[in-house]
Amino acid sequence: MAELSINETSLTNEYTQSASMGTGVWKRFRRHPGAIFGIVVITILIVMALLAPASPYNPEASDITSRYESPSLRHIMGTDALGRDLFTRVLYGGRVSLSVGLMVVAISIIIGVPIGALAGYYGGALDAILMRITDAFLSLPSFLVLILLSAILWEIEIPMLSGNSVLTISLVIGVFSWTTFARLVRAAFLSIRETEFVAASRALGGSDARIMIRHILPNSIGPIIVEATLEFGYAIIEESGLSFLGFGIQPPTPSWGNLLSNAQEYFMKYPWLAIFPGLMIFFSIISINYIGDGLRDAFDPNKVLNKVGEV
Amino acid sequence: MNRSRVLSLLTVVLLVAIVLSGCQQNAPSTPAADSKSIVIVIPEDPPSFNPIIADTGYDALVMELVMLGLSDIDANGNVFPELAESLPTLENGGVVMDEDAGTMSVTWKMRQDVKWADGTPVTADDVLFTYASITDPENGGWIPGIDYIDSVDKIDDHSFTVNYNAVYTGYLTQFGGEQVVIWPAHYCDAAQGFAAWDCARQPLSNGPFVLSEWVNGDHMTFTRNENYYQAGKPEIEKISIRIVPDQSVRKTMLLNGDADLDMWTTEPMIADLEGQPNVEVSRSIENRWVMRIFFNLAAKGTTDPVATPHPILSDLRVRQAIRAAIDVDTISKEFFLGYVTPVWTEFFRTPYICNIPRPEFNPETAAALLDEAGWKDTDGDGVRECRGCETAEEGYVMEMDFITYSEYGEPLELTQQFIAEQLGKLGMKINLKIVEGSILWAASTDGGIEQSGNFDIDIWDDGYSGVDPTDFIYSYYAAASAEPDLGYNYMRWSNDEFETLLGDVYTLDEEQRKKDFCEMAAILEEELPQLLLFTAVNADAHSSRLQNVQTSANDLVTWNAADWTLK
């Protein structure tokens, strides 16, 4: 019992520590104008996507009598080749693109964080093996492999993964996005595992898993959050790139990427078809990058060089 | 480190870059530009000059510039001799029938004034060599009707006889037309095999142009063949083919006068380009391509409609309902901008036109047919289930995949979405898929979607070249063509009466053929294995200065490149 109580004390200390760190982060974050701009914009985009069903139009129902209408009060972003309300489709496309972003981040964290944690905590042979695997993934021209993977998955009938669904595309992108997480977490674990409080909890008999999850991980959360933010943006861009090449999410399900790539043929004639989805991608990425920048500064006020410092 | 080190490093990199770019210039320099040169833009390199291997269209495009067949087909569908002096017929004694045996032999006489670009005359030996290469059991290929040939016998240097084991009506274009040419025996390396020989990538020309340069992925240059057998032709001295993958860039190049020809113009682009001052769109005189829907009569993933019938589509009433639910007129008008004509039977072209009444677009009829067939939406989710249907288990949900290919472009994709929506209103759940043609049509052993029966409904276009539909009908509707990889009967449809008629049309008796084809048309109308929607013309956009371009439904636009002139 005694052991436990000491342990609890150290934990409490740590929580107070991280709580004060949290307020400090928030204070610094608030002072970053770009980050605030980013938060506002991305919140608006997310709320819009969530409210998509409130639109009076059906995103997939065509209206042959109103094809290619330019923006008006009735259709504020105009209509597309099948007479569908572009605004509604952009909203639904936002759901798809933002969920791709979220799922990719989730998948990369699920794969990358444990790998980085194990490698950093145990070191030695396990570290060597895990890092060689990470290196292997980093050595591949990842976007080219994405193309190959989505081409292959396209043809295989796997329940839930057929026909390049949101899940398929997120999985494919996610499987090639976890390496940065693994490296960051490994670096954090390497530095933290030698600190006194880890040595202390180890001396107190804390299990490895407990130490990793309850003590080290919370202290390496900064870089993970920053990287997750940036990865969210990359994923949206990569999905739109895949769509441009014809390997992305398939119509009639709209995503910002496939709305944009479908529009490019008639760019000059019906520019609104391309401008609005393009603006959505642009604003989401720019706000995400600002948030990431703000977070980076906030988490690490002394070292702006976070991402590359670990190299 | 100091600044000079960084600078010296950058200098080295810069030098390497310049040297590298210099290395690029190892290709032989091209002759200077002159006013008699044109630029064609295409999206990808042709795989070779032999369209039989990969059939991408781009191979046939360049093949027509440099190679000749025994005959070719013009834009009106008439066959004309190329390497042949004249066309062998029954009347001129070139074709000899053996009525009892049901066989025939065709004797060809070749022109004596055609030479390969190296000066060697084109002879019957080249024809025999080509035939032997195609039929080579290990490295050969396949062309329509090749199995009907027993032997090819040389008579002299410029004549030979083809002996058929049947009456083969397509004999006139068997060694010509849009895909088959005669290859030089003295130049091609037979050991490399028909499918892989080098002479299909560095061809020895006997046509109007000679390939002078091919920078992979960038451009190809063709120059006038000074030894072309037609005196004074071609007038164009140089054709450059630029590889430009992006369609909107190709279109802009055409409008800017940087390109003279962009083939396979889609309907929305025709509409766009028709008002432009510097660009004309040539449209084919004949309609050939028919947009059609294929019903898989066998369950998805299988190829035997008897052992494993399709749970939904094997009921004729469902197929009829689908037809009644599709608004062909709206599709033609809206997505194909009125450039297409609705058709509903294979036999709508001269000389075989059959009178089949046009089916009616009527969603109510469609719904009634589905109700009658036992497909009803009882749980109110908008999708019908089997409630007393004859082809599936009770409660089976009416859900199907609907596939098309990507290369056609936007009009077909919109059509697919529109049809899916109309069927959705009818109570079917339709899942859309768009795949590359090469995957849709690959052999079953390669996971080809159609050949392995891995679909429910498909939509794409095909039609026959020239005036004889026999081979086409055989490969799409014959029972033998329903075997995976042996034909295109992806419906796995068969009908005994139809088989008999199909056997009967292998005759040169025109009246008999007309009668047989129209009886076939009636059977197809009754059984509806395929659903024909409309037919489109071919179109190719070209600059106004390039004259005599005539798009053909029977061949690639370069079929008459020797006749092109510049204004």
Added chain:
Amino acid sequence: MIQTVGLLLLLSVFLFALVNLAPGGPLSGQGQSRHIDPDKVELLKRQFGLDKPLPTQYLIWLVGNDWMQVDSNGDGAMDGYGTRQGILRGDFGFSFRTRQPVLTEIGQRLPNTIYLTVVTMLVAVLIAIPIGIISAIRQYSSFDITVTTFSFAGQAIPEFWLGLILILVFYAWLKNPFTGDPLLPSGGMTSVDSVGFNLWDRIVHLILPVLTGALGWIAWYSRFLRSSMLDVIHQDYIRTARAKGLSDWGVLSKHALRNALVPLVTLLALDLPYIFGGAIFVETLFAWPGMARLYYQAALERDYPVLMAVLIIGAACIILSNLIADILYAYLDPRIRYE
């Protein structure tokens, strides 16, 4: 070195497995001629050695089969030595699409991709360095704020989108006031009618693809350099140097720039996979005859030998460049010795 070789081997196993996982496997694409005899497929399988277990196939793919008996005519009996040399000796097999040796195909395209990539990166770095430095020295000046805003915007524009707009503006809309021709060509490496080596022609053809490819990197590197410069400027020894009376420029060149530039070299190497992947958009839009476009075409047509070869060669390039970066790092930073 051993690690590098091991890494490549690991990758080759991974890629081989991936492609063999594809439906129809690596013979897909052979069936482009729609009429293929099922017997002939069996024969082809024996000829290609595809009837063997996967590990054996991998080994043959790796080291060839010219040292073992094979069934070259597919009749079921061994009848001589194989002809394949394996990828270790540069034999990547034949493209299904063109029936040409894969290495020939890639050999025609790879230099073009390297050429474009090197120029793009050079331009990106040469523009990013001064921007980054000025931003850092004049932190929070109007220049800094403008540039920072632009660099955020630059990274948020999808590359294919930017390329399309540039073509519209510089090819379709803007004309050369003297000749009336489009201001810049729409694509290609040279003009159709160019004769011999024409430097000006080459530069003109580089402008749009390089701009499209470089913008994102300019934004990223200038931001990076700005923050690493700031980092260095605030270090004590710089303050000391200034206090000692060294001029601003002297401090900059002698201390700050050096320490800020070194990590950039590593960063360049690390970014290579992305540049390689991104080349697919630039090469497709600007009709650039490079390797990424060859890959795209091969992906559309499931030309597996080409796909495998591009990925392996691409990975080798990336590993090699990482190695070079390590060495450069040591060369540029005397404090590090590379063993």
